[in-house]
Amino acid sequence: MHADADPASAGRLKARWELARAAGRPFATAHLAQSLDAKVADAQGRGRWITSPQALEHAHGVRARVGAIVVGTGTVLADDAALTVRLPGEPERELPGVVAGASPVSASHRLAVRAAEGGAVVRVPAHDPFSVLTASGADHVLLEGGPTLLAAFIEADLVDELYLYVAPAFLGPGVDATAALAARPVRDPVRWSPDPAGREPERLGPDLLLHLSPAA
Numbered sequence: 001m002h003a004d005a006d007p008a009s010a011g012r013l014k015a016r017w018e019l020a021r022a023a024g025r026p027f028a029t030a031h032l033a034q035s036l037d038a039k040v041a042d043a044q045g046r047g048r049w050i051t052s053p054q055a056l057e058h059a060h061g062v063r064a065r066v067g068a069i070v071v072g073t074g075t076v077l078a079d080d081a082a083l084t085v086r087l088p089g090e091p092e093r094e095l096p097g098v099v100a101g102a103s104p105v106s107a108s109h110r111l112a113v114r115a116a117e118g119g120a121v122v123r124v125p126a127h128d129p130f131s132v133l134t135a136s137g138a139d140h141v142l143l144e145g146g147p148t149l150l151a152a153f154i155e156a157d158l159v160d161e162l163y164l165y166v167a168p169a170f171l172g173p174g175v176d177a178t179a180a181l182a183a184r185p186v187r188d189p190v191r192w193s194p195d196p197a198g199r200e201p202e203r204l205g206p207d208l209l210l211h212l213s214p215a216a
């Protein structure tokens with residue numbers, strides 16, 4: 001576990017935690033695993049597994065700290081997301097899930113099965129990021145994508161911290177990590193900063209982890 005494991009304990013993250021609380025919404029951590037050419041999935045839409053087992057284990061450590069996971073319908077349909085925490089030596093644990101988007105999800109998908117069995121899965125057909133966050137009922141959520149959902153949250157300034165896992169590999173044509181963001185001039189991009197109290201960038205096997213929060 002990292003020194004910065006508690007988001008309320010460190011620098012800029014502490015300010016974002018207070019901002020979230022004042023706004024009456026959960027603190028939002030985002031996760032993105034991408035190639036060097038900023039692809040989150042290949043040309044067939046396969047996103048698993050761009051990054052290494054070490055990066056995956058770190059991501060499950062992040063999952064273990066949140067109260068709910070938010071995904072868009074695109075990720076549910078493409079990846080059949082399970083939204084469980086899987087850590088060495090511990091039993092697999094389901095996390096409450098929020099599925100954002102209106103598209104139907106077939107009854108055979110794992111989250112649909114879980115919902116049918118009375119598990120904690122909330123569907124939010126609206127695209128409003130604030131409503132999606134508050135629907136979770138948690139005080140700390142993990143946005144696990146995909147890229148369309150993440151872009152909407154970044155545009156709304158509703159991502160408080162980002163774990164960006166970068167695999168040293170090129171995918172060429174594929175699913176862009178950032179295509180849904182609005183265009184901005186080079187002098188005025190959306191800037192992010194490494195948290196001053198964090199220890200990242202960090203090596204996770206062959207991958208690089210950046211731990212970022214929105215620049216103040």
Ligand SMILES: NC(=O)c1ccc[n+]([C@@H]2O[C@H](COP(=O)([O-])OP(=O)(O)OC[C@H]3O[C@@H](n4cnc5c(N)ncnc54)[C@H](OP(=O)(O)O)[C@@H]3O)[C@@H](O)[C@H]2O)c1
Nearest residue numbers: 033041045047072074075078101102103145146148149152
């Ligand atoms: N490498 C990674 O870290 C990672 C993580 C997740 C996914 N992926 C990959 O990403 C791909 C899926 O990408 P995606 O962008 O389609 O997935 P997505 O972001 O999970 O889903 C997109 C859908 O989210 C819904 N949505 C909810 N709020 C929205 C908003 N404010 N604005 C726009 N749409 C909103 C819309 O659904 P409706 O049209 O149903 O309303 C939209 O079509 C797959 O290939 C998957 O493997 C990779």
